[in-house]
Amino acid sequence: MFYETHWRSIIKAVSWRIMGTVATALLVFIFTRKLALSLWVGALEFTSKIGLYWLHERVWDRLRFGKKEVRPAVIWFTGLSGAGKSTIADKVYRALQERGLRVERLDGDSVRDIFPATGFTRPERDQHVRRIGFLASKLEQNGVTVVASFVSPYEESRQFVRGLCGRFVEVHVATPLAECEKRDVKGLYAKARRGEITNFTGIDDPYEEPTRPELRLDTAALSLDESTLRVLQYLDKQVLRVS
Amino acid sequence: MFYETHWRSIIKAVSWRIMGTVATALLVFIFTRKLALSLWVGALEFTSKIGLYWLHERVWDRLRFGKKEVRPAVIWFTGLSGAGKSTIADKVYRALQERGLRVERLDGDSVRDIFPATGFTRPERDQHVRRIGFLASKLEQNGVTVVASFVSPYEESRQFVRGLCGRFVEVHVATPLAECEKRDVKGLYAKARRGEITNFTGIDDPYEEPTRPELRLDTAALSLDESTLRVLQYLDKQVLRVS
Numbered sequence: 001m002f003y004e005t006h007w008r009s010i011i012k013a014v015s016w017r018i019m020g021t022v023a024t025a026l027l028v029f030i031f032t033r034k035l036a037l038s039l040w041v042g043a044l045e046f047t048s049k050i051g052l053y054w055l056h057e058r059v060w061d062r063l064r065f066g067k068k069e070v071r072p073a074v075i076w077f078t079g080l081s082g083a084g085k086s087t088i089a090d091k092v093y094r095a096l097q098e099r100g101l102r103v104e105r106l107d108g109d110s111v112r113d114i115f116p117a118t119g120f121t122r123p124e125r126d127q128h129v130r131r132i133g134f135l136a137s138k139l140e141q142n143g144v145t146v147v148a149s150f151v152s153p154y155e156e157s158r159q160f161v162r163g164l165c166g167r168f169v170e171v172h173v174a175t176p177l178a179e180c181e182k183r184d185v186k187g188l189y190a191k192a193r194r195g196e197i198t199n200f201t202g203i204d205d206p207y208e209e210p211t212r213p214e215l216r217l218d219t220a221a222l223s224l225d226e227s228t229l230r231v232l233q234y235l236d237k238q239v240l241r242v243s
Numbered sequence: 244m245f246y247e248t249h250w251r252s253i254i255k256a257v258s259w260r261i262m263g264t265v266a267t268a269l270l271v272f273i274f275t276r277k278l279a280l281s282l283w284v285g286a287l288e289f290t291s292k293i294g295l296y297w298l299h300e301r302v303w304d305r306l307r308f309g310k311k312e313v314r315p316a317v318i319w320f321t322g323l324s325g326a327g328k329s330t331i332a333d334k335v336y337r338a339l340q341e342r343g344l345r346v347e348r349l350d351g352d353s354v355r356d357i358f359p360a361t362g363f364t365r366p367e368r369d370q371h372v373r374r375i376g377f378l379a380s381k382l383e384q385n386g387v388t389v390v391a392s393f394v395s396p397y398e399e400s401r402q403f404v405r406g407l408c409g410r411f412v413e414v415h416v417a418t419p420l421a422e423c424e425k426r427d428v429k430g431l432y433a434k435a436r437r438g439e440i441t442n443f444t445g446i447d448d449p450y451e452e453p454t455r456p457e458l459r460l461d462t463a464a465l466s467l468d469e470s471t472l473r474v475l476q477y478l479d480k481q482v483l484r485v486s
Contacts, residue, residue, distance in 0.1 A: 008309020016299050023292055024267055027284055032275070041270055049266055056259050064343075066251020100307075104385055114377060117370055127360060134357060135378045142347055144385045 009057040013050050021046045069143050070101060073239045074136045074165040075231070077149040078158060078210060079173030080202050081188055082180040084219045084227070088173060089149040091228040096145060101240070104139050106132060108150040120199035126157045133161025140166055153201045155208040167239060171231060172213040177202045179220050252300040256293050264289045312386050313344060316482045317379045317408040318474070320392040321401060321453060322416035323445050324431055325423040327462045327470070331416060332392040334471040339388060344483075347382050349375060351393040363442035369400045376404025383409055388483075396444045398451040410482060414474060415456040420445045422463050
């Protein structure tokens, strides 16, 4: 709940008063051609109306009528490890933040840092994604736009999340497996190939491609900046319009 | 992010203009004693300033200065099954909602309905409470006050949640076990005694009492309305003050 401080109302009253009084004095002068009279009316108006204006502001701050909120959404990035999800999501997040939007960032790695006990078996991953989806939907219901990036490899889990959310934008960061493995930023593909880690998506656990994502980004063909722009353009056109 | 609709600005301008023009016309009349002149100045002022005022409103809507938000908090009800947590929490939630606060309600039963796979062993309960705490903290960080009611029997899990939140208000609904078992609203104590359900708090799983809760409610001595009032009074004094 936002409310306006008394300082805001006072300074707004002064700001308006300067505009208003100049206009009044000018009008009186045009009609009467008496400079002294115009200035007197102006001076009296200035002092009396500044108080009235302040009062008017305080009453209006209590009225909800016509105060609208930008409708939030859940922007969900899915894709293989190393596909570029987090990087693009970070850029989208900052761009939305700069517009003054209330926005939250949820990332697979950082959430797992807080919950180290979360496993990688199918039921564990499924529950994990569902719970994050529930969190995202609760934020959305409370006016917060969510930028989430999770491997989220199972179609069923993502559909569950879609069902919870009001406006769900599924962004498939569709970097091919070969490209992700070539990059191997965190060295995880090598470990998975050596069998040092198991249940690794793309190697010994499936990635179920989204059947109808709102957006599909081929980062082998698009740069990170181009990908970010695609997402923002989509959001501007389809999702975050201010009516 | 809130923004003001054009309608709000226009109607506010009219509302102010009626006050302002009456004041101006009166001032001109007091100085000149000419009724016709006063009405003419008033009429011209009315038409010219309504546009100026509207413009002024649109510019101010862009300025963040002096727009403050009520600081949110996480109000966490803990206690045995049947202690009265949900009922008191519901009443607190509605009271805060009526004040126009942005507030979310999280309840053990309804969250478990969405996540039926959540178990009742110590690690499962611990993880469950931690995850709910994470959700609550994310809502709080985004300006939402959270009213949560969970058995949350382990001190360690609750301390973890406290650590995540900015302003954590732990409310121990301290109804004695004997009283809860006597009520047995959902018939769960009987089932637990018969061994039909296991890991039931108070019977075959411990309830670790909060060591230093912000509030302790003895619902054996206090009615539900009195308990609710205690919580609201505490929040008004310690937590939700608007500076």
